[in-house]
Amino acid sequence: xxxxxxxxxxxxxxxxxxxxxxxxxxxxxxxxxxxxxxxxxxxxxxxxxxxxxxxxxxxxxxxxxxxxxxxxxxxxxxxxxxxxxxxxxxxxxxxxxxxxxxxxxxxxxxxxxxxxxxxxxxxxxxxxxxxxxxxxxxxxxxxxxxxxxxxxxxxxxxxxxxxxxxxxxxxxxxxxxxxxxxxxxxxxxxxxxxxxxxxxxxxxxxxxxxxxxxxxxxxxxxxxxxxxxxxxxxxxxxxxxxxxxxxxxxxxxxxxxxxxxxxxxxxxxxxxxxxxxxxxxxxxxxxxxxxxxxxxxxxxxxxxxxxxxxxxxxxxxxxxxxxxxxxxxxxxxxxxxxxxxxxxxxxxxxxxxxxxxxxxxxxxxxxxxxxxxxxxxxxxxxxxxxxxxxxxxxxxxxxxxxxxxxxxxxxxxxxxxxxxxxxxxxxxxxxxxxxxxxxxxxxxxxxxxxxxxxxxxxxxxxxxxxxxxxxxxxxxxxxxxxxxxxxxxxxxxxxxxxxxxxxxxxxxxxxxxxxxxxxxxxxxxxxxxxxxxxxxxxxxxxxxxxxxxxxxxxx
Numbered sequence: 001x002x003x004x005x006x007x008x009x010x011x012x013x014x015x016x017x018x019x020x021x022x023x024x025x026x027x028x029x030x031x032x033x034x035x036x037x038x039x040x041x042x043x044x045x046x047x048x049x050x051x052x053x054x055x056x057x058x059x060x061x062x063x064x065x066x067x068x069x070x071x072x073x074x075x076x077x078x079x080x081x082x083x084x085x086x087x088x089x090x091x092x093x094x095x096x097x098x099x100x101x102x103x104x105x106x107x108x109x110x111x112x113x114x115x116x117x118x119x120x121x122x123x124x125x126x127x128x129x130x131x132x133x134x135x136x137x138x139x140x141x142x143x144x145x146x147x148x149x150x151x152x153x154x155x156x157x158x159x160x161x162x163x164x165x166x167x168x169x170x171x172x173x174x175x176x177x178x179x180x181x182x183x184x185x186x187x188x189x190x191x192x193x194x195x196x197x198x199x200x201x202x203x204x205x206x207x208x209x210x211x212x213x214x215x216x217x218x219x220x221x222x223x224x225x226x227x228x229x230x231x232x233x234x235x236x237x238x239x240x241x242x243x244x245x246x247x248x249x250x251x252x253x254x255x256x257x258x259x260x261x262x263x264x265x266x267x268x269x270x271x272x273x274x275x276x277x278x279x280x281x282x283x284x285x286x287x288x289x290x291x292x293x294x295x296x297x298x299x300x301x302x303x304x305x306x307x308x309x310x311x312x313x314x315x316x317x318x319x320x321x322x323x324x325x326x327x328x329x330x331x332x333x334x335x336x337x338x339x340x341x342x343x344x345x346x347x348x349x350x351x352x353x354x355x356x357x358x359x360x361x362x363x364x365x366x367x368x369x370x371x372x373x374x375x376x377x378x379x380x381x382x383x384x385x386x387x388x389x390x391x392x393x394x395x396x397x398x399x400x401x402x403x404x405x406x407x408x409x410x411x412x413x414x415x416x417x418x419x420x421x422x423x424x425x426x427x428x429x430x431x432x433x434x435x436x437x438x439x440x441x442x443x444x445x446x447x448x449x450x451x452x453x454x455x456x457x458x459x460x461x462x463x464x465x466x467x468x469x470x471x472x473x474x475x476x477x478x479x480x481x482x483x484x485x486x487x488x489x490x491x492x493x494x495x496x497x498x499x500x501x502x503x504x505x506x507x508x509x510x511x512x513x514x515x516x517x518x519x520x521x522x523x524x525x526x527x528x529x530x531x532x533x534x535x536x537x538x539x540x541x542x543x544x545x546x547x548x549x550x551x552x553x554x555x
Contacts, residue, residue, distance in 0.1 A: 028112075038121050086219050098534075135208075136178045144186065179209065184212075186214075239292040243259055243288075245257065250480075258371075286303060308355050326343075373454065378404060394494075402425060491550060
């Protein structure tokens with residue numbers, strides 16, 4: 001699958017795919033006489049290296065020539081100021097209730113007009129790394145923001161000879177045009193009280209375009225681009241996944257493909273990259289962004305590199321060998337006179353880095369074997385280290401109510417239950433289409449493709465910490481076929497594998513009450529979707545019935 005860049009004469013005009021108001025506003029800016037086309041990573045590197053404020057460290061890019069850089073390229077650091085994370089409040093998605101596209105279009109038109117006085121850079125990359133799914137994306141960004149552009153080209157797939165050839169061999173995706181993203185981190189803001197005065201992130205994913213205004217953080221550009229690619233995948237028969245996937249290559253030629261879904265800090269990346277002490281030959285697809293074909297069960301990675309936190313990687317950590325760029329960290333001079341990174345979130349929270357594809361030695365861009373299992377990673381203290389979900393409706397709705405505990409640092413209004421769960425459906429806050437689309441895709445994988453579905457708790461179970469060794473031990477037992485699941489008390493659709501030290505007691509009245517309360521949190525969440533955003537994320541009746549059945553059986 002590939003997107004459309006050029007149009008025949010009779011394909012151009014009002015009401016035809018690729019020719020809507022917002023997209024027309026954005027695309028025209030790419031052809032201005034103030035625009036410079038950047039075609040290679042080497043060009044982007046030179047621009048970023050010479051951009052004011054860039055720190056050129058003495059850390060070499062490992063095998064830079066293999067990813068399109070010069071052999072002597074160095075790791076670049078750039079700091080964004082006080083903004084070191086994404087800002088969900090600024091997001092506006094066309095099609096959602098209350099989003100005034102006419103008003104946003106005017107803001108975007110003025111923002112683009114103001115950039116006529118600036119030199120602008122036009123970069124291009126591919127999202128999706130196999131001819132089964134490749135979309136072409138374009139980024140327009142002003143001079144002075146070269147590091148964002150370079151990071152964007154590193155994070156996605158730059159147009160190398162290999163991938164250009166692959167893209168040409170890919171079949172066009174019907175009426176899907178290329179992605180166009182206009183970004184101006186230097187935007188002066190708006191006086192309209194309906195919006196944050198300094199930043200807006202405006203998505204029109206139905207038309208594959210976005211305007212990112214006043215946002216310096218690279219993560220906004222990465223996830224903004226993925227947001228549109230995931231929407232394209234959703235429209236074309238794929239389950240869009242904010243998670244990780246790996247394949248276990250077992251004795252006798254047996255393969256086992258596992259997908260894990262969890263929020264930041266849940267252990268998603270740790271599980272994806274775990275080598276299990278060398279017990280298995282493991283192949284990694286990706287730890288953050290991929291898609292699953294709902295018909296065949298095969299999967300495609302959307303990015304070659306990794307955008308990882310630096311908090312757990314001290315200055316001389318071996319993994320830092322694979323860094324390409326770093327954001328929002330510090331630098332010092334070591335005893336040898338080299339400029340070295342100061343990581344571990346000393347300067348600020350959420351220090352980040354782009355790591356090379358080479359970090360994971362057994363990386364692939366596609367796993368052709370059908371996915372065998374889905375693991376919803378939660379931090380719900382009433383769930384033991386692992387349970388197995390039976391029935392496609394329950395399996396999918398538990399993903400739709402993927403939950404974690406509130407932070408102990410969070411201030412709550414009086415009367416709010418501090419133990420209530422925080423829900424992020426399918427661990428993907430970047431979905432721009434109705435929730436039912438994901439619900440039906442995952443339900444189909446379980447119900448029609450017989451994918452097994454589990455919940456693993458990586459937090460604590462009733463006050464006892466579930467350690468990484470417990471989580472990996474549970475997964476290893478499942479992969480090896482040694483995990484014995486049995487009915488969990490009165491529950492007809494949930495089975496348990498009793499992991500030593502974490503066996504729940506359903507005869508304990510306090511535990512049972514808490515378990516029912518947390519299941520009721522999920523019921524309330526699904527019920528709330530009927531009216532939230534005007535019912536944009538309403539789920540079918542069978543989703544609610546599956547949860548209510550669990551509560552009724554417990555009670």
